[in-house]
Amino acid sequence: MTPLLAGLLLLVAATGAGVVLTRQPRRQVMAMAANGLALTVLFTALQAPDVAFSQLVVGTAAVPLLFLAVLASIRLHRPEEKE
Template identity: 90%
Template sequence: MTALLAGLLLLVAATGTGVVLSRRPERQVMAMAANGLALALLFAALQAPDVAFSQLVVGTAAVPLLFLAVLASIRLHRPEERPGDRPEKGA
């Protein structure tokens, strides 16, 4: 059982690092969902099924879907940006 826990802890660390190192918001959301799934697996291995289920529903499904909806809304309502529209620095 300790090898399983060690592997899951490494998986959680790897997915957490993926969240931090992602640059694009869409990839961050997907990495965050993967981290939520890894945490749900870790909680299940630690014999906390209620926490694992909550993490699965909230951290893997609900929050990433809300973030993706917000990102889509921001992109839909953002005015088009052209290269000449940005103010110059120092002006």
């Protein structure tokens, strides 16, 4: 295993741990996007450009945007608290 692949695997592990250990939903979405970007770089280094492109589009852009839209929708439709 080359040092580049070892470093990328550690980066993917670190970003994955960031997703799991983050408690705030918006930060989790951003951590998930960062994990998707790290996976994209890893797949590119492993010479799998089709998988890397799919990961870039779906895991780094589409899914986090959908999660952010859902979080915004939940915030808009949440009943206001009465004191």
